[in-house]
Amino acid sequence: MTTSxxxxxxxxxSFDLRGGGTYLALKGIDLEIHKGEFISLIGHSGCGKSxxxxxxxxxxxxxxxxxxxxxxxxxxxxxxxxxVFQNYSLLPWLTVRxxxxxxxxxxxxxLPRAERNAIVxxxxxxxxxxxxxxxxxxxxxxxxxxxxxxxxxLAIRPKLLLLDEPFGALDALTRGNLQEKLxxxxxxxxxxxxxxxxxxxxxxxxxxxxxxxxxxxxxxxGGILEVDIPRPRARLEVxxxxxxxxLRSEIIYFLNRQxxxxxxxxxxxxxxxxxxxxxxxxxLGFLPLAASAPLAVAEAHGLxxxxxxxxxxxxxxxxxxxxxxGLVDGTLDASLMPAGMPTWMTAGGHGGTPLPIVTSLTLSRxxxxxxxxxxxxxxxxxxxxxxxxxxxxxxxxxxxxxxxxQASMHNLLLRYWLAANGIDPDKDVHLQALPPAQMxxxxxxxxxxxxxxxxxxxxxxxxxxxxxxxxxxxxxxxxHPGKVLGVREDWAITYPNTHIxxxxxxxxxxxxxxxxxHWAELSELLSDxxxxxxxxxLIRFSEASADVERGGPESEAAVPHHLxxxxxxxxxxxxxxxxxxxxxxxxxxxxxxxxxxxxxERVCQVGVFSTAxxxxxxxxxxYQRQGIALFDGQPFDADDPIxxxxxxxxxxxxxxxxxxxxPPRRG
Amino acid sequence: MVPTSSRRxxxxxxxxxxxxxxSGNWLPPLLGIGGFLLLWQILSSLQLIALxxxxxxxxxxxxRNLILYPFxxxxxLDKGLFWQTMASLSRVAQGYTLAALVGIAVGIxxxxxxxxxxxxDPLFQFLRxxxxxxxxxxxxxxxxxxxxxxIFVIFITAIWPILINTAEGVRQIPQDYRNVALxxxxxxxxxxxxxxxPSALPYIFTGLRISIGLAWLAIxxxxxxxxxxxxxxxxxxxxxxxxxxxxxVLGVIWIGAIGLILDRLMAWLQTRISPGQ
Numbered sequence: 032m033t034t035s036x037x038x039x040x041x042x043x044x045s046f047d048l049r050g051g052g053t054y055l056a057l058k059g060i061d062l063e064i065h066k067g068e069f070i071s072l073i074g075h076s077g078c079g080k081s082x083x084x085x086x087x088x089x090x091x092x093x094x095x096x097x098x099x100x101x102x103x104x105x106x107x108x109x110x111x112x113x114x115v116f117q118n119y120s121l122l123p124w125l126t127v128r129x130x131x132x133x134x135x136x137x138x139x140x141x142l143p144r145a146e147r148n149a150i151v152x153x154x155x156x157x158x159x160x161x162x163x164x165x166x167x168x169x170x171x172x173x174x175x176x177x178x179x180x181x182x183x184x185l186a187i188r189p190k191l192l193l194l195d196e197p198f199g200a201l202d203a204l205t206r207g208n209l210q211e212k213l214x215x216x217x218x219x220x221x222x223x224x225x226x227x228x229x230x231x232x233x234x235x236x237x238x239x240x241x242x243x244x245x246x247x248x249x250x251x252x253g254g255i256l257e258v259d260i261p262r263p264r265a266r267l268e269v270x271x272x273x274x275x276x277x278l279r280s281e282i283i284y285f286l287n288r289q290x291x292x293x294x295x296x297x298x299x300x301x302x303x304x305x306x307x308x309x310x311x312x313x314x315l316g317f318l319p320l321a322a323s324a325p326l327a328v329a330e331a332h333g334l335x336x337x338x339x340x341x342x343x344x345x346x347x348x349x350x351x352x353x354x355x356x357g358l359v360d361g362t363l364d365a366s367l368m369p370a371g372m373p374t375w376m377t378a379g380g381h382g383g384t385p386l387p388i389v390t391s392l393t394l395s396r397x398x399x400x401x402x403x404x405x406x407x408x409x410x411x412x413x414x415x416x417x418x419x420x421x422x423x424x425x426x427x428x429x430x431x432x433x434x435x436x437q438a439s440m441h442n443l444l445l446r447y448w449l450a451a452n453g454i455d456p457d458k459d460v461h462l463q464a465l466p467p468a469q470m471x472x473x474x475x476x477x478x479x480x481x482x483x484x485x486x487x488x489x490x491x492x493x494x495x496x497x498x499x500x501x502x503x504x505x506x507x508x509x510x511h512p513g514k515v516l517g518v519r520e521d522w523a524i525t526y527p528n529t530h531i532x533x534x535x536x537x538x539x540x541x542x543x544x545x546x547x548x549h550w551a552e553l554s555e556l557l558s559d560x561x562x563x564x565x566x567x568x569l570i571r572f573s574e575a576s577a578d579v580e581r582g583g584p585e586s587e588a589a590v591p592h593h594l595x596x597x598x599x600x601x602x603x604x605x606x607x608x609x610x611x612x613x614x615x616x617x618x619x620x621x622x623x624x625x626x627x628x629x630x631x632e633r634v635c636q637v638g639v640f641s642t643a644x645x646x647x648x649x650x651x652x653x654y655q656r657q658g659i660a661l662f663d664g665q666p667f668d669a670d671d672p673i674x675x676x677x678x679x680x681x682x683x684x685x686x687x688x689x690x691x692x693x694p695p696r697r698g
Numbered sequence: 699m700v701p702t703s704s705r706r707x708x709x710x711x712x713x714x715x716x717x718x719x720x721s722g723n724w725l726p727p728l729l730g731i732g733g734f735l736l737l738w739q740i741l742s743s744l745q746l747i748a749l750x751x752x753x754x755x756x757x758x759x760x761x762r763n764l765i766l767y768p769f770x771x772x773x774x775l776d777k778g779l780f781w782q783t784m785a786s787l788s789r790v791a792q793g794y795t796l797a798a799l800v801g802i803a804v805g806i807x808x809x810x811x812x813x814x815x816x817x818x819d820p821l822f823q824f825l826r827x828x829x830x831x832x833x834x835x836x837x838x839x840x841x842x843x844x845x846x847x848x849i850f851v852i853f854i855t856a857i858w859p860i861l862i863n864t865a866e867g868v869r870q871i872p873q874d875y876r877n878v879a880l881x882x883x884x885x886x887x888x889x890x891x892x893x894x895x896p897s898a899l900p901y902i903f904t905g906l907r908i909s910i911g912l913a914w915l916a917i918x919x920x921x922x923x924x925x926x927x928x929x930x931x932x933x934x935x936x937x938x939x940x941x942x943x944x945x946x947v948l949g950v951i952w953i954g955a956i957g958l959i960l961d962r963l964m965a966w967l968q969t970r971i972s973p974g975q
Contacts (some may be wrong), residue, residue, distance in 0.1 A: 090877055108880040120874035124896040133892060137882040187882075 036223050037064035037087060037191060042096035044082055056082050058249035060096070062242060064191075069217060070225045071234040073282060074244030074253075075289055080227045081195055083244070087225060088114045088193050100191065110138040113189035117196040119176040121168040121183075127155065128164045131183045138187040154182040158212065174205035178212070185216065192217075194226040198233065207266055210236060218263055231282045235260075236269055243282065246289045253285055273429075288356055295362040306339035309526040313343045313533065316354045316366030319563040320467065321486035321570055322395040322514040323367055324553050325595060327562050329540035337539075338532040345561070350466045351436035355381050358388065358519055365522070365533060367394060369439030370512035371611040373634045378612070378621040378690050380438060385690050387520035390603050391534045391639035394541060395513040396594040397504040399441055401448065403481035404474045404498045415452045415501060418480075422459050430460040433470045433482030443614040444507050445483035450681040451663045456618070457683065474498050485513065486593065487563065487570045494569075504592050508661045510600075512607050513593075520633060525697045530636075534643035538601060542649075545596035547572075602644075603635040606669045610659050613672045617679055622688035623672065630690060750944045761944040775928055775936070779952055786917050786929040787956075789845075793852025794913045801857040801909075802902060805864025806894070815865065826858040830916035834923050844924045848917065855916035860905040867901025868894060903968040910964050914957045930956075 039062040045053040056079040064070055072080040085091040087098055089108040098105040100112060108114075121130050131151045139147060155164050158178040168176050177197060184192055197213075198206040214237055217224055228234050234241045238258050245253040260272045269275055295314075303312040313335075317323045326345055329335050335343040346363060348354050355376065357363035372388065379385035403412060412421045422430060434442040446456040456462055460480070465473060467488045473479045475497050492498035504511065516537055523530045543549055550572040558567040572593050594600055608631055616623035624630050644650060659667045667675055676685060717724075735752050742751035755761045763770075768780035808815040833854050837847035875897055879889045921931025930953060937945035 088881065090880060108877070109883055110881060112881075114877065114881050116874055116877065118874060120872075120878050122875060122878070122893065122896065124899075134882055137884055137888070 035063045036066045036068075036101060037062075037225075038099040038102075039063070039083075039087065040096050040099065042083070042086065042093040042098065044079065044086065044091070045094045054247075055249045056247055057093075057251070059251050062252065064223060064225065066223055067221045068223055068239045069237055071238040071241045072225065072227045072244060073229065073231070073234050073241055073286075074250065075246055075286065075293070076229070078244045078246050078289075079250040080244050084114075084193055084195055084225060084227050087191070088112050090114070110134075110187045111189055112191040112193060113184040113187060114193045114195065115177075115180050115184045115197050117199055119168070119173075119180045121176055121179055123168050126165050126167055127160055127171070127179050130168070130179060131155065131186050134183045134187050150186055154186040157185070157216065158182040172205075174201050174209060177201065177209060181209075181213065181216075185220070185222075190223065192222050192224040194224060196227050196229065199229070206233075211266055213237065214262075214264060231279055231286075234282065235275060235278050236264060236266060241278070241282065243285045246293050253289070254281075256281060284350070284352065288353065291353075291357075292360060292362060303342060305341060308339045308529045308532055310364070310529045311339060311341045311343075313340060313364040313529070314346050314357075314362065315343055316346045316348055316357050316363040316368075317562075318348055318351065318354070318367065318467065320367075320398075320488075320514070321557065321563075321572065321593060322398050323562060324544045324557060324572075324593075325394050325537050325540035326367055327556050327559075328543050328553070329536045331556055332540070332543065334536040334540050334543075335533075338536040340529070340532055340536060347561070349468070350464075351439065352464075358517070359383060359386060361519075365516060365518040367514050368517040369436055369441075370515050370607070371438040371440060371443060371615060372436075373515065373517050374608050374612045374630060375438035375615055375621060377630055377634055377692070378615075378624055380615065380621040385692055387633055387692055387695070388517045389520045389523050389634055389636045390515040390517050391523075391530065391636040391643070392516040392537055392541075393512050393514075393601050393603055394516055394537060394595070396510050396600055397592040398486045398513050399444060399483060399511075400503040401445060401481060401483045401501050401507075402474070402492050402498045403501050404477060404479070404492075405496065406477050407480060408499045413499060413501070415448070415454075418501070419452060419454050422454060431463050431479045432460050433465045433473060433479045433484065434462050435467050435470075435484055436464055437620050438615065440511060440513060440611075441483040441485065443611060444511065446618055447614065447661065448502060448507050450679070451661075451665075453681075455681050471495075471497065487565065491569060506662055508659075509592070510594060512604070512611075515603065520695055521697055523636065523639070524695055527639075530639055531643050531646070534639055535647055538596075538640075538643055538649070539647060541596040541601055544572075545594070602640050603637055605631040605635050605637075606659060606667075608634055609669055609672055610667055613667075613676050616685045616687075617676055617682045619683035619685060622686040622690070623676065624690040625687055626689055626692070627672065629692070633692070633695065748943070749947060752947075754944055755948055758944050760942060761948050764945065764948060775926070775932070777928065779930070779933075779948075782928060782930045782933045783952065783956060785927075786921065786931060789848050789920075789929065790852055790910075790913050790917050793849040793917075794856050794910060796849070797853045797856035797909060797913070798860055798906060800853075801860030801905065802864050805861045805902075805905075806868050806898070808861075809865035809868025809898070822858065822861065825854070826862075828854075830855040830912075831919050831923070834920055837920075838924075844927050848920045848924060848927065851920040852913045852916050856909040856913040859908040859912065860902070863901045863905030863908070864898060867898030870901065871897045899971065900968075903964070903971070907961065907964040907968065910960050911957060914953075914960055918953055 039060055042057060042060040043055065044057040045055045048054050060083060062070075072083060074080050082091060086093050087105065089098075089105045089112060092106070105112070122133070125133060128151055131154055132147070135147045135150055139150070142150075152164075155161055158181060160175060160178055160182070163171060163175060168179065171179070181197070198209055201209065210233060216222070217237075226234075226237065235258060241256040241258060243253045243256070244250050256278055258278060259274055260269050302310045305311045315326060317326050330343065330345055335341075346357070348357065351369060351372070354363065354366045354368055355372070358366060358376070359381070368388075368390075370393065373390045375381070376386050376388045403418065407418070407421065410421065412418050432445065434445060436442065442462065445462070449456045449460070454460065463479065465479075465482070467484050470479070470482045470484055470488055471491050474482060474492055481498065481501075493500050516534065518530065518533075544553060553572060554567040554570040557563045557570050558565060563570060609627060612621070612627060612630070613623060615621045665678075673687065676682065738749070739751045739753060741747050742749060742754075750758070755765065764779055768778040770778040771781060808818060830851055833851045834847070837850045837854075838844075841847040841850060871894060875893050879893050884892065917929070918931040918934070921927055921929040922935045925932065925935075930949060934946055934949040934953075937943075937949060
């Protein structure tokens with residue numbers, strides 16, 4: 032698997048349109064295929080995956096770039112790169128034997144007749160079609176025809192086998208059998224294969240690598256997944272491999288994301304300027320969380336419109352990753368995001384070029400907590416000390432805890448809490464990013480030990496009896512930042528008045544959310560299908576005292592203490608963002624920026640907040656919040672984050688680096 | 699058509715029973731034809747139409763002789779219906795064969811080369827619309843002789859369906875088959891024999907079957923206006939000149955029967971040569 036057999040280099044492909052002009056189908060495709068590798072191309076219909084396959088086959092030529100097969104440019108089709116077509120492409124007037132024989136005669140015509148017949152017979156037997164060898168294709172079922180096509184392709188010993196949705200037209204049972212057959216043949220003959228498919232499970236089952244293509248026009252490679260499931264694989268067993276579902280959900284996330292981008296592109300996108308604002312039609316991202324209450328209130332109570340933003344649309348994403356991608360590709364104007372995300376993206380933590388994200392408003396504080404599963408509680412694990420002991424005694428088992436995103440406070444708080452209690456969050460346990468709504472299911476079936484997540488997913492487990500709360504906001508960092516409003520810096524510079532109007536609308540909504548008299552209404556509002564879509568009684572904003580009577584210190588610790596509004600609560604705090612950056616650097620998510628002063632200056636848009644607060648008549652809020660106090664009492668000196676980092680006992684090898692940021696400019 | 703199906707096991711061996719069981723197949727056409735002949739008979743008997751009654755074909759001596767002795771030959775044009783038909787059929791065979799050869803060859807060429815197709819298609823579409831009878835004077839001017847002129851008329855009438863269907867058949871070869879040929883790097887000759895011809899065969903046969911009917915229509919028209927030629931067409935014209943109305947009717951029935959047989963023959967050939975398509 033070291034030598035590269037096929038080398039796709041910088042391929043563009045465009046087609047001439049009927050009415051003149053051209054359509055750019057593929058753009059900048061680079062792909063290396065090694066000998067013996069099985070590659071899948073996956074993507075939505077019309078993304079150009081079949082076109083790419085045809086270019087590797089030589090049936091189509093790239094407009095730009097070149098495909099190399101063993102170092103030679105592919106200029107025309109040939110038997111060394113045999114194609115299995117979607118609709119079988121058997122010649123209907125020839126029998127099974129004659130169809131395969133035709134290919135053999137063409138390619139191996141110089142062999143003696145008897146030898147050629149033997150090869151045909153061998154391959155008929157290989158796909159188990161002995162009894163049907165002298166039948167015409169029309170007398171065969173779809174699955175049998177496809178087996179003939181595969182036999183025909185393999186019989187001529189191609190260097191490369193190309194399959195264009197080979198099982199697309201087959202029923203599920205036949206498809207499964209043929210997939211296993213193909214896998215077995217590929218393993219036995221060490222074939223190199225490229226397959227186009229739209230079936231996620233098929234791709235994971237068969238491939239060594241999965242190439243995901245973005246939607247056209249100008250489709251490119253959106254990502255390549257390595258499938259680390261060992262061979263030989265069995266169809267019914269791969270689903271139990273730990274990687275299976277993460278690979279699967281990775282592909283599904285990708286495909287959904289592509290669909291969303293396509294829908295977004297289908298809508299008109301001219302910027303609508305009105306009321307002295309540069310843009311009043313905004314797409315605002317959020318996740319189904321209790322902390323999304325200010326967004327829901329601003330929409331339901333017309334606060335967006337009150338501040339001139341007539342056409343705000345709330346876009347619900349299942350994961351924070353969707354929010355990150357939405358900001359990167361510009362399909363979202365602004366979004367609710369975890370407090371750590373602006374600095375994390377600004378420092379390039381999302382894996383791309385650093386993308387400056389600014390925040391002008393902290394939307395919520397608190398509302399998080401750590402839950403352990405009932406399986407552990409039944410074994411007497413009720414505190415962090417129990418858990419540490421439990422990890423020691425169960426070292427061999429995998430221990431996974433769920434977080435929602437590496438840049439979210441849940442991750443930072445959970446890691447801080449574990450480390451402060453002598454548990455290494457990377458070595459002793461494994462932290463896995465999961466969609467909040469999925470965590471409860473994973474806790475139930477025992478695939479995770481516990482999780483750190485926000486309301487309402489936080490206390491669901493306690494109520495349903497699937498877990499116990501071991502630490503809440505009050506036990507870790509009372510009043511820690513939760514969710515913030517984030518926009519791209521270039522967006523903020525392009526639409527400065529819109530940015531202020533948005534901050535005003537949400538700040539006013541925060542004020543509304545903070546009033547206990549409104550909490551019942553908030554629960555009702557958020558239970559709507561557009562927001563959370565769960566029962567209102569599961570969404571709580573109550574204070575601790577109201578729940579203590581429900582029993583025990585556990586529930587006191589577990590109750591969300593959402594803070595939406597108050598002195599110093601909403602103003603973006605440089606100290607807090609610096610603390611989050613040091614924590615992310617501590618766990619190796621980002622390097623500690625040497626230019627952290629510049630980054631904080633750009634991320635925390637205190638000016639926008641102050642203007643918004645002043646225009647709302649809330650000057651009193653512009654008050655600098657002082658100090659950071661976590662449960663272990665370790666002081667944080669905002670002037671010397673490096674010493675703070677060095678003082679931590681459990682940490683990764685962190686690095687300090689200059690984050691190269693382009694100067695602020697319009698988008 | 700009454701199916702001459704093989705007996706199923708356990709079926710009664712009595713032919714009468716079999717006839718009774720399959721009466722749904724043969725009874726309606728028999729009643730239809732019988733009713734038509736009866737109506738004709740009555741109308742003729744009542745002198746409402748000028749045609750002789752069907753029964754007169756057997757009662758009248760001239761027509762009875764023609765029916766009973768199709769093989770007589772008294773030299774010149776005075777021959778039995780079999781010889782008349784054979785003369786016509788041999789002209790059809792020559793013209794039709796020529797049309798098939800040229801039509802298939804040209805059809806494949808224009809099917810493969812869109813440019814050639816674009817160049818000649820208007821011409822073909824135009825010539826296709828010229829009625830067979832209109833070709834007769836042109837043919838006579840061109841060839842100065844009855845026999846080649848008749849063959850030319852057959853040829854020019856029969857070629858169009860063959861040519862157009864063949865071209866369509868070649869154009870309709872699925873891209874998949876072409877891709878298979880491309881990937882296997884088939885030579886042109888092998889592509890022609892292994893893919894193109896088998897794939898286009900159903901279309902070619904459709905053209906051939908339409909054309910055989912047209913050719914038969916054309917030969918009658920051609921012979922009628924070409925005096926002094928042996929053939930079923932001139933036989934009718936001659937009968938008309940001499941006012942033997944019974945012979946005209948007999949000739950027309952004969953022509954219809956031959957045309958039907960030719961068409962069935964082509965249909966049978968088609969099922970034999972390209973099965974399952």
